[in-house]
Amino acid sequence: MGLREVLTPFTVWKHVFDDPVTIKQPIGRPAAERYRGFHQNDLDTCIGCGTCEAICQNGAIDMVAVAGYDPEKGNSGLKPQIDYGRCCWCALCVDVCMTGSLTMSNEYTWVDTDPDAFRFVPGLEEPWKDDEEGYEREGKRVLSGIERIHMEEMEPEARIGNFDEIVAGYSRAEAILEADRCVECGLCVATCPAHMSIPDYIAAVRDQDYDRGLQLLYETNPFSEVCGRVCTHKCEGSCAALHEGDPIAIRWLKRHIIDEVPFDRRIELIGQPAEPTGRKVAIIGAGPAGLTAAFDLARAGHGVVVYEALAHAGGMMRYGIPEYRLPYDALDRDIGVIEAMGVEIRTNCRVGRDVTMDELRRDHDAVVLTIGLHMGRSTRVPGTEGAGVEKAVDLLRRITDGEKVPLAEQIVVIGGGNVAMDIARSMARLQKAEFGKVGITLTALEDIDHFLADPEEVVESREEGVKIFDARGPQEVMRDAEGKVTGLRTWRVKSIFDAEGRFAPAYDQSDERVHAGSMVIEAIGQAADTSLLGAALTEALEWNRGRIKIDTAFRTSEPWLFAAGDAVKGPDVISAVADGHRVARTVMEKLAAREVAQ
Amino acid sequence: MSETNKAKLTGKATVREIFETATEFEKVAHRFYTELIPNVSKDIRWLVEELAEEELEHVELFTNLSKNPEVDAIMAAEIARPVADGKFSDCVHTPDLGPNPDDQAVLQYALMRESAAMDQYTELAQSTPAGPLKDAFVFLANEETKHKAELEKIYYETVHSGGV
Numbered sequence: 024m025g026l027r028e029v030l031t032p033f034t035v036w037k038h039v040f041d042d043p044v045t046i047k048q049p050i051g052r053p054a055a056e057r058y059r060g061f062h063q064n065d066l067d068t069c070i071g072c073g074t075c076e077a078i079c080q081n082g083a084i085d086m087v088a089v090a091g092y093d094p095e096k097g098n099s100g101l102k103p104q105i106d107y108g109r110c111c112w113c114a115l116c117v118d119v120c121m122t123g124s125l126t127m128s129n130e131y132t133w134v135d136t137d138p139d140a141f142r143f144v145p146g147l148e149e150p151w152k153d154d155e156e157g158y159e160r161e162g163k164r165v166l167s168g169i170e171r172i173h174m175e176e177m178e179p180e181a182r183i184g185n186f187d188e189i190v191a192g193y194s195r196a197e198a199i200l201e202a203d204r205c206v207e208c209g210l211c212v213a214t215c216p217a218h219m220s221i222p223d224y225i226a227a228v229r230d231q232d233y234d235r236g237l238q239l240l241y242e243t244n245p246f247s248e249v250c251g252r253v254c255t256h257k258c259e260g261s262c263a264a265l266h267e268g269d270p271i272a273i274r275w276l277k278r279h280i281i282d283e284v285p286f287d288r289r290i291e292l293i294g295q296p297a298e299p300t301g302r303k304v305a306i307i308g309a310g311p312a313g314l315t316a317a318f319d320l321a322r323a324g325h326g327v328v329v330y331e332a333l334a335h336a337g338g339m340m341r342y343g344i345p346e347y348r349l350p351y352d353a354l355d356r357d358i359g360v361i362e363a364m365g366v367e368i369r370t371n372c373r374v375g376r377d378v379t380m381d382e383l384r385r386d387h388d389a390v391v392l393t394i395g396l397h398m399g400r401s402t403r404v405p406g407t408e409g410a411g412v413e414k415a416v417d418l419l420r421r422i423t424d425g426e427k428v429p430l431a432e433q434i435v436v437i438g439g440g441n442v443a444m445d446i447a448r449s450m451a452r453l454q455k456a457e458f459g460k461v462g463i464t465l466t467a468l469e470d471i472d473h474f475l476a477d478p479e480e481v482v483e484s485r486e487e488g489v490k491i492f493d494a495r496g497p498q499e500v501m502r503d504a505e506g507k508v509t510g511l512r513t514w515r516v517k518s519i520f521d522a523e524g525r526f527a528p529a530y531d532q533s534d535e536r537v538h539a540g541s542m543v544i545e546a547i548g549q550a551a552d553t554s555l556l557g558a559a560l561t562e563a564l565e566w567n568r569g570r571i572k573i574d575t576a577f578r579t580s581e582p583w584l585f586a587a588g589d590a591v592k593g594p595d596v597i598s599a600v601a602d603g604h605r606v607a608r609t610v611m612e613k614l615a616a617r618e619v620a621q
Numbered sequence: 622m623s624e625t626n627k628a629k630l631t632g633k634a635t636v637r638e639i640f641e642t643a644t645e646f647e648k649v650a651h652r653f654y655t656e657l658i659p660n661v662s663k664d665i666r667w668l669v670e671e672l673a674e675e676e677l678e679h680v681e682l683f684t685n686l687s688k689n690p691e692v693d694a695i696m697a698a699e700i701a702r703p704v705a706d707g708k709f710s711d712c713v714h715t716p717d718l719g720p721n722p723d724d725q726a727v728l729q730y731a732l733m734r735e736s737a738a739m740d741q742y743t744e745l746a747q748s749t750p751a752g753p754l755k756d757a758f759v760f761l762a763n764e765e766t767k768h769k770a771e772l773e774k775i776y777y778e779t780v781h782s783g784g785v
Contacts, residue, residue, distance in 0.1 A: 400780050403725065468781070527773045548781045553664060566664045569724060569779060 050132050058129040059112045059158045062105055064146035066092065068124035071099035072208035072263040075116035075125055078166075083109035084116060089144055097210055097261030107141040114158055119166045121206065121263040126159035169268030172201040174275055179486040184455050186346040189483070190252065190275075195231070198279040202228040204264060205271045211258035216601035219243045221258060221273055228276050234292055236280035241293050244600050245318040245361055246311055248353040249340050251278025254597050255477065286356055290363045297324035302614050305330060305387040307374050307555070310338020311596045312588030313393030314361050315603025316610070321364040323611055329366060330383070332373035334424065338395045339589070340596060342420040343442065345449045351423075375555035384583050388617070389610045392571070392579075393588040393603070396549035402437060406500030407545070411508030415446035415546035422449055430454065431542035432462050435511045436489075437497050438546030439467025440475040446546050447489045461488035464538045466495040468516055468528060492538065496530050500543050510539045551590035577606040585610055636754065637696040639703075639745060642710055643761075644683040650734060651676035653715045657727070665724040668775070672731055675768060682757060692754045703744035709737045728776045735772055739765040 046052065054060060066089070076084040086101035094100035103116070103125065117125050128151035135141065146152060163169055175191035182189050193201065207222035215221065220239045227236035240247040254274050262270035284292070302325045306313045309331035317327045335341055337354050362368060372378060383390050399414030401407050413429060415438065421428045432454065436447045443465060451461040465484070467474060471493040474481055485491060495513035503509050515534035521527040553561065553571070565572040565580035570591050573579055577587045587602040589595075654673035661669055686692050703709070718726050742762035749755040 400725070403729065521770060527770055548779075561663050564663070566667065568667055568775075569664055571664075 050134065052132070054129040054131050056129065056156050057158050058131060058156075059114050059127045060129045060131040061107070061127065061133070061149065061151060062103075062116075062145040063126045063128050063152060063154070063157065064103065064144075065124040065126075066102060066146040068122050069102055069146070070097060070122055070124075070210065070263060070266070071101035072121050072206065072210055073099070073101065073103075074119050074121055074206045074208055074263065075103050077207065078115050078119045079110075080113070080115070081109040081111055083107070083111075087144060089147070094213070096214055097263075099210060099213075102144050102146065104142060104144045108138070115166075117158060118160050119164065119206070120160070121164065121167075121208070122266040123160060123164070126157060128154045128157040130154065130157070163267045167206055167264070168200070168204040169264075171204075171269035171272050172197045174272065179483075179488075182347065183452060183461065183487050186449075186452060188252075188350050189347050192282050193272075193275055193279045195279075195283075198228050198276060199231070201272050202226070202276055205229075206263060208263045210261045210263055211271075211273060214261040215258045216595070216598045217243045217604065218601075219258075219277075224280060225271065225273070225276055228279060233280055233283040234288075237284045237289060237292050240277065240280060241289075243604070244597075245315055246340075246357050246596065246600055247277050247281045248357040249311070249349060250274070250597055250600070251281055252353065253340075253344055253349050255595055257597075286359065289356075289360055293360065293364075296322045296364050299326065300324040300614070302326065303328070303387045304389045304391065304610060304614075305383040306391045306393060307383070308332075308338060308393040308395055308588070309336035309358075309368055309370070310393055310395045310588060311340060311599035312395075312603040312606070313338070313391065314358065314366070315600045316391055316393065316587065316607040317366040317368075317603075318361045318364055319604055319607035320610060321361070321366045323607075325611070325614065327366045328387075329368045330372045330374050330378060331368060331370045333420075334371055336368045336370060338393075339397070339594075342397075342423050343416060343445065345419070345422070345445050347448070347452070348445075373555070375557065380555070380557060380560055388614055390584050391606055391610065392584060392586040392590070393599075393606075394551055394553070394555070394590045396551050396589045396594055398550045398552050399545065400548040400550060401545050402497050402547055404497050404499055406502055406508075407543075409502075409506060411502075411541065412500055412543045412545065415442050415544050416549060418446055418544065419449065422453075428453070429542060430457055431540065432458050432460075433540040434463050434542045434544060435538045435540035436463060436465040436544045436546055437467070437511065438465070439469045439493070440546065440548075441477060441480055442549070443467065443546035444476045444480040444484050444489075446544055448484055448487055450544070451487050451489060462540075463489045464492065464511075464540060465489050466492045466497065466511065466513055466538060468494070468496055468519055470494045470516075473519075492536070495536065495538075496528055498535075501537060508541050508543055510537045511543050512537050549594070553590075576609040576612075577602065578609060634700065634702040635696065636692075636698050636700060636749070639700065640683070640687075640692075640696065640754070643741070643745075644680070644687070646709060646738065647676055647679040647683060649715060651680050657718070657722070660720065661722060661727065665727065668724060668727055672727075675764075679761065679764070682761070686754065686757055689753050691752055695750060695752065695754065698750065700745075700750075701748045703741050703748070709741040711737075725776075725780055728772060728779065732769065732772050732776065735765055735769040739769050 071086060073086045076086050083106045084103045087104045089102045092100045114127060117127055130151040177189045202225045205225045209222050211221045212218055224236045224239040227239060244250060251274060256274040258273050259270040264270050304320050304325050304327050306317050306329045309329045313329055317329050321327045336358050340354055397416060399416040418428050430453055434450055436443055447463050447465050451463050454461050494516040496516045497511055497513055499512040500508060501510045501512055513536050514530035514532050517529040517531050519528050571579055571586045573586050573591050577585050579586050585606050587606040588599045592602055651673055654669050654676060657669050658666060716730060742758050742765055746758040746762045749758055
């Protein structure tokens with residue numbers, strides 16, 4: 024040991040006459056401006072996504088219910104409760120917060136004899152609740168990506184001349200990057216009508232485990248090819264990521280999983296149905312509700328026959344949605360899996376003509392009615408009767424069937440929903456092929472901000488040359504002396520709804536326009552064709568303001584008859600899928616109860 | 622020239638004329654909807670039944686008013702003939718909606734009637750002297766306005782059911 028080693032310990036004495044660093048009374052001593060002290064939370068901005076809870080390495084955060092904050096779309100209503108016996112003040116929770124509601128004050132001293140006092144929900148009553156100093160994330164969040172990974176789509180010039188699918192789908196690399204943006208909060212699950220396991224299947228994309236992803240999809244939805252393309256994706260409207268950026272492309276990631284799993288592999292992964300039960304169920308209508316119910320019932324071992332009036336299965340998914348949005352082969356793959364479960368689909372078999380309701384009732388243990396909304400409505404304004412005026416759903420059906428449909432160089436479409444956009448864009452493609460140019464005018468009662476169509480449909484329609492006139496009320500289809508259509512006369516709509524939100528269109532008659540066109544297409548609404556029921560059953564059934572009355576389990580007033588889907592609930596593929604599951608469960612409960620009784 | 626036609630030209634009508642037209646308007650509507658009930662499919666019968674019920678209430682209102690001495694005392698008085706009177710009176714002639722009309726046909730007819738009634742009663746409520754008859758017209762004007770709004774809501778939900 025040298026002299027240096029002997030003397031070094033004594034060097035600390037050099038501070039012996041300095042003022043002490045520690046102080047006797049620390050309470051009230053101000054911290055640095057950006058010191059990370061006790062948390063603050065703007066409870067009105069917090070959406071209860073729980074991302075802070077998930078990222079906390081010490082398990083210091085629990086999401087708890089707080090009085091006055093109820094769950095709603097995109098908001099769990101829960102708030103973070105922080106245990107300061109565990110918190111290490113690292114501020115990861117602040118950095119990851121999806122809305123920026125969580126910050127930290129620079130308050131760090133707090134004396135209390137009650138240890139439970141140090142576990143509380145920030146944002147309620149603590150004195151530093153509104154302090155401005157402390158730590159907050161600078162700028163937008165960086166721990167999860169802000170911008171959605173771009174989806175490759177055909178340019179308008181390339182797509183307008185054909186019915187080829189517009190959306191390319193993600194590559195694996197793109198899908199992983201997009202999946203990586205998801206914080207797995209699960210707010211989307213509550214919003215999805217079918218309650219799909221969205222965070223889990225997105226995690227499967229991230230892990231490149233497509234088998235697991237596919238199994239997760241099929242737990243809740245046998246139409247992932249369809250929903251991966253045309254779902255109304257309400258889930259994305261409740262995504263936590265949209266508060267400071269783009270919502271996760273949930274719909275495209277669903278499609279990516281299904282794209283990655285070959286058809287035969289899907290059937291392998293889903294597995295064989297249960298042993299046959301000997302029970303038989305008839306389903307009327309091969310749309311999303313009917314086929315989902317058929318899938319579930321067949322999986323449970325019941326014999327299922329689906330009666331479809333048209334030439335192919337799919338309902339409005341095939342006959343209402345154009346192929347550039349949903350290719351028929353993609354739909355056929357979804358249907359193929361359902362058929363592989365033993366479901367028999369009898370196409371070109373119209374109930375009421377080829378088979379009666381009485382026969383279905385006699386030959387089956389239960390009958391499920393899922394007939395959809397296939398009848399187009401008309402405005403019935405003067406001039407709508409006669410040649411030159413068509414209904415959108417009829418034309419879409421004929422286009423799907425490959426029929427030659429009436430066409431004109433200038434067409435006027437009435438309607439602001441997705442069906443209106445579908446027919447406008449379909450006719451635009453036919454016009455381009457026939458005349459080399461697009462001549463479509465679309466008029467709608469609603470102003471552009473309140474169109475019922477998906478916003479991307481409106482954007483893409485315009486890109487393809489559809490001229491949109493919003494807030495126009497149709498008054499008359501104009502015809503010349505020979506009765507040929509020359510256009511549509513409209514008035515400007517001043518308001519559609521009254522102060523109480525009721526439909527009460529008010530027009531400015533001085534603002535009149537004639538939209539030239541030798542063909543008018545009405546796409547204002549649809550109705551169910553219930554004529555197949557026959558007079559006796561129509562009388563026997565109970566109705567609810569024009570629709571077959573069902574209870575919450577989709578039972579009609581007739582014990583052998585169940586009903587689901589658009590015809591009884593409203594138009595939306597994913598809602599129809601959810602209904603299909605529910606009605607199948609009810610039918611299975613009924614069959615099981617009968618089994619017990621026997 | 623008859624007194625009635627003379628009154629029409631001068632833009633005046635007696636309370637009795639107005640009262641009788643309004644009573645007939647409501648009776649015709651009630652009869653029309655009641656007779657229509659068995660001719661429509663059960664899925665839309667609720668609509669026609671509701672319409673018939675509403676018109677019956679109006680018929681009862683006029684029946685009670687006709688027994689009121691205060692109303693009887695002003696029957697000969699002249700008041701301004703409402704601008705909407707022509708359209709209103711035309712509604713006494715009911716249309717042929719066909720053997721099995723659908724919901725849209727019924728709704729369009731009902732909307733037209735409610736609109737005419739709303740205009741008529743609103744004007745009458747303004748021009749009729751104070752008393753039980755004026756109160757009745759004020760009540761009816763409000764009722765018809767509410768009915769029209771309700772029917773328009775049903776029309777939108779039924780016919781403009783939105784895109785898929």
